[in-house]
Amino acid sequence: MKVIFLDVDGVLNNRKSLALGQATDPPVHPPGPLGMVFTVDPDCVALLRKIVEEMDLKIVLSSTWRHHPHAFQTAMDWCGWETVPFIGRTPRTAQKVHGHYERGSEIQEWLEQHPEVTQYCIIDDDTYDIYQLDRLVHTEHEVGLTEAHIKEIRELMK
Numbered sequence: 081m082k083v084i085f086l087d088v089d090g091v092l093n094n095r096k097s098l099a100l101g102q103a104t105d106p107p108v109h110p111p112g113p114l115g116m117v118f119t120v121d122p123d124c125v126a127l128l129r130k131i132v133e134e135m136d137l138k139i140v141l142s143s144t145w146r147h148h149p150h151a152f153q154t155a156m157d158w159c160g161w162e163t164v165p166f167i168g169r170t171p172r173t174a175q176k177v178h179g180h181y182e183r184g185s186e187i188q189e190w191l192e193q194h195p196e197v198t199q200y201c202i203i204d205d206d207t208y209d210i211y212q213l214d215r216l217v218h219t220e221h222e223v224g225l226t227e228a229h230i231k232e233i234r235e236l237m238k
Contacts, residue, residue: 081138082237083200085170085187088120088143088152090205092128094224097121118151124224125159128203131230132165135237140190141169142183142202168194184211201236203229 086092097119132139145152146169156164170186183204191197202210205221217232219225 081194081196081198082135083138083140083167083194083197084132084233085140085142085190085200085202085204086128087183087202087204087206088141088145090221091143091203091219091225092124092155093119093121094124094220095222097124097224118145118148118155120155120159121224122159125156125161127225127227127230129159129161131233135234137237138165138167140167142187142204146170147172183209187212199237201233203233 131137141149141152149166149169153164153166156162168190170183170190173186173189183206187202187210191200201215201217202212203217203219203225204210205219205224207213207216207218210216215236217229217236219229
C-alpha cells in the first residue's frame with residue numbers, strides 16, 4: 081500500500097485562498113459552519129486528487145485537520161471529491177519540541193503500526209519537525225500544491 085501523509089494548511093490551501101475566503105467567486109472555502117478556519121483551494125485539491133487516483137494512493141492526515149476529519153471530508157466534498165481514500169490519521173503522542181508536537185515522530189509511529197505500507201511520502205509546508213526529509217515533498221505556504229510537486233510525488237512513489 082502506498083500512503084501520503086498529508087498536511088492541509090499550506091498544501092491544499094495557500095496565502096491567497098486564506099486571505100480571499102468568500103470574497104472570490106466562487107469562494108475558496110466551503111460555505112456554512114466550516115467558515116474560514118477550514119479553507120481549501122479547489123485547484124490544490126484537484127492536483128492532489130489527480131495524483132492520488134493516478135497512483136492509487138491512500139491518505140493519512142498528519143495535519144491539525146486530523147482532529148476534524150469531518151471538516152476535511154466536507155471540504156473535499158465541496159471540491160467534488162466524494163470518495164477520498166482517507167484511511168487514518170497520525171496519533172498525537174509525540175513530545176513537544178519548541179512548543180510543537182513532532183510530526184516526524186507521529187508519522188513514524190503510524191508507520192510502525194501499519195507494516196502493510198510499502199511506500200510513502202509526506203506533503204507538508206513545514207520541515208522543522210519532520211526528519212524523514214528524503215520522503216518529504218515540501219510545499220510553500222504562499223502557493224500550496226503545484227504541478228511541480230505532483231512530479232516529485234510521482235518520482236518518490238514509483
